[in-house]
Amino acid sequence: MIHLPLVRQGPLRALAVRVAxxxxxVLVTVLIIYVDRDGYRDINEDGLTLLDCFYYAVVSLSTTGYGDITPFTPEARLVNILAITPARVLFLIILVGTTLEVLTDQYRNSLRVGRWRRKLKDHVIVCGYGTKGRAAVAALLENGWDKARIIVVESREEGVRQAASNGLVAVEGNATRSAVLNEADVKNCKAVIIATDSDEASVLISLTVRQLTAGQVRIIAAVREQENAALLKQSGAHHVIVSSATAGRLLGLTTTAPPLIDVVEDLLTPGQGMALAMRSAERNEVGRNPRELATLVVALIRRGKVLPLGGEQIVTIETGDMLVYIRADESTGVTV
Known part of the structure; x- marks a missing residue:
């Protein structure tokens, strides 16, 4: 089941609209009856007052119909057929508006899903909306990724509600199932981020994605244990992040070199301080040493391989290289 971002309307607002x-x-019906009041007859035969018009409108619209006031001229009966009867039906629709609203919402949601599917292309699928999944989405948004191009696949109802309330499209279901991934249009996505709480589930999701996409979609996965990283790569993941090992290294780094952990946290924390960014090499930078550039370049990516800039080896920039650099977070540069 696909859950599009929530469009909130408060219950008091919905109730106020129905009452209005x-x-x-009722007022329009009273006006119609009052204008043609000479065509109506009541049991007292003294004509209709404004109060009588209100009384007749209310009992007619509510389908009570006591019969003490009746139209007797052809014109008044024609007005009842053409105006009062449709108004009575419309009044009943307003009274049972909850059922009608459910049907309308279902139809409107199907239209929204259809429009969403037509526009969907080169999106990112995030499997799991726990701590890791939310952090991955935050990083994508920080780097300028459009919310409309992020799809969350989550089996927990709480996670689905949270993703939808945060403005994301959520597919409810188990990401290990082909049908669920097809709902997220995995064949046309740009990447799949696997951020589940189980290494076994991550392996199964990776295998399923590889089978559905013939290995054409990039898979990035997180695992808890180092020993499962090799298995996940064999299952089709292009990049594997070992969360427990990474946390352990950061703990050790904090013990031996406390200031360094502050730098790492600054780089990883969105919205403050420094941030890692990546961009294509410009034409005037080709042939130059990355250390000569105004920006602080920490690595080059050439044909999918990372070239570190440390050591005595001199590396020059070539056409097609990607520059990994450190920028201030308030920078307006495009990040990846």
């Missing part, structure tokens, strides 16, 4: 529609309909 009902009151407006």
């Amino acid at each position: 529609l009902a009151v407006t309909l």
Whole structure:
């Protein structure tokens, strides 16, 4: 089941709209009856007052119909056929508006899903919306990724609600199933981020994605244990992040060199300090040493391989290289 971002409307607002529609309909009906009041007859045969018009409108619209006031001229009966009867039906629709609203919402949601599918292309699928999944989405948004191009696949109802409330499209279901991934249009996505709480589930998801996409979609996965990283790569993951080992190294780094952990946290924390960014090499930078550039370049990516800039070896920039650099977070440069 696909859950599009929530469009919130408060219950008091919805109730106020229905009450306003009902009151407006009653007033319009009273006006119609009052204008043609000479065509109506009551049991007292003394004509209709404004109060009588209100009384007849209310009992007619509510389908009570006591019969003490009746139209007797052809014109008044024609007005009842063409105006009062449709108003009575509309009044009943307002009264049972909850059922009608459910049907309308289903139809509107199907239209929204259709429009969403037509526009969907080169999106990112995030499997799991726990701590890791939310952090991955935050990093994508920080780097300028459009919310409309992020799809969350989550089996927990709480996670689905949270993703939808955060403005994301959520597919409810188990990401290990082909049908669920096809709902997220995995064949046309740009990448799949696997951020589940189980290494076994991560392996199964990776295998399923590889089978559905013939290995054409990039898979980035997180695992808890180092020993499962090799298995996950064999399953089709292009990049594997070992969360427990990474946390352990950061703990050790904090013990031996406390200031360094502050730098790492600054780089990883969105919205403050420094941030890692990547961009294509410009034409005037080709042939130059990355250390000569105004930006602080820490690595080159050439044909999918990372070239570190440390050591005595001199590396020059070539056409097609990607520059990994450190920028200030308030920079307006495009990041990847």
